[in-house]
Amino acid sequence: MLKQLLFYLKVSRPGLWFATLWLYLLPTSQMGEIATSWVFWYGLFYVCFPLNFLVYGWNDIVDYETDALNPRKDSFWFGARGSKADLSILWRAIAISQGLFFPLLIWIGGWEVSIFLLAFVIINGLYNLPERGLRSHPPLELLCQIGYLLVVPLSIWINDLGGLPWQTYLYLFLFAIQSHIMGELMDIVPDQKVGRKTTGTILGTRKTKLLIIGIVFLEVALLLTIYDEYIFGGLLGMGLIWLLLDVFVIYKEKQYSVLEMKLFALLSNLVAAFSMGYVWWSGCLLQVAV
DSSP states (O other): OHHHHHHHHHHTOGGGHHHHHHHHHGGGTTOGGGGGOHHHHHHHHHHHTHHHHHHHHHHHHHOHHHHHTOTTOSBTTTBOOOOHHHHHTHHHHHHHHHHHHHHHHHHHHOHHHHHHHHHHHHHHHHHHOTTTOGGGSTTHHHHGGGGGGGHHHHHHHHHTOOOOOHHHHHHHHHHHHHHHHHHHHHTHHHHHHTTOOOHHHHHHHHHHHHHHHHHHHHHHHHHHHTSOOHHHHHHHHHHHHHHHHIIIIISTTOOOOHHHHHHHHHHHHHHHHHHHHHHHHHOTTSSOOO
C-alpha cells in the first residue's frame, strides 16, 4: 500500500506543484486571515495533489514510450516512470481522486466550479488524446497551458474573493507557457528518439532557449511598465540574465545532465517559494499601476 501511495505521489510530480500552488495563492494575496478557513486548505490540497495527479497522470498514461527513454523520469521532481501494468490501471485512481473532491468543491463554490472542472478535464483530454492529442501538434500544445489559469477563478470562487485585472491573466499565461517550454527543452532528446513533435523538437535547443528568453523578457516588461513592480521584476530580470548566459556562454546547445536538471529544479523551487511569498505579501499583481 505504501509503495502504491508513493508511486501516486511521484506521478503528481511534487517538484512541479509550485505552478498550481502559485496560481491558487495569488488571489488570496495579503489575506492572512484566510489561513483560518478550512475551505482555503481544502482547495490548496486539491490543487497540489489531486489536480496535478490528474494532469500528469493522464499524460503519463499516453506518454509511456517517451517516458521510458527519459532519464529525468522516476523522481519526485519530474514524475514516475510507470510500467505498462501500473499505467493501465492508473486512470482508476485518477477518477477516484477527482470523484472524492469534485462534489464538495462544487458545493463550496457553486455551479461555476463545475464549469472549471469540466473545462479542465476537456482541455486535458484534448491535450492527451492518444493519436491526435494536441501535445504532439505544436504550437497548439502551448495554447493548452491556458488550462492552468483556471486555477485562479477556482481559488476566487471557493474562497469568495475579488477578481484580478486581465493584465495579470496575461502575465500568468506567459508564465505557464514559459514553464511548459522549459520542460520541452529538457525533453528534446527523448522526444526526438520516439519521433514526437513539440515546439522544442521543431525549434531545436538554441531557438527554444531564445523563445524562453523572449517570453521572460515580456514578463519583465509587464512587471516594470504595467505594475511598476521593480523588486519582483528585478528578480525575474536576474533570471533573464542567467538565461542569456546559458544560451550564449555556458551551455549553448549542450544538453543538461540529469544531476543539473535536478539542481535547476531545486533552485527553481527555492526562487518560486521566495517569489510566491513576496507576491502574496506585497499584493503586487492584484492591481495595475497604469
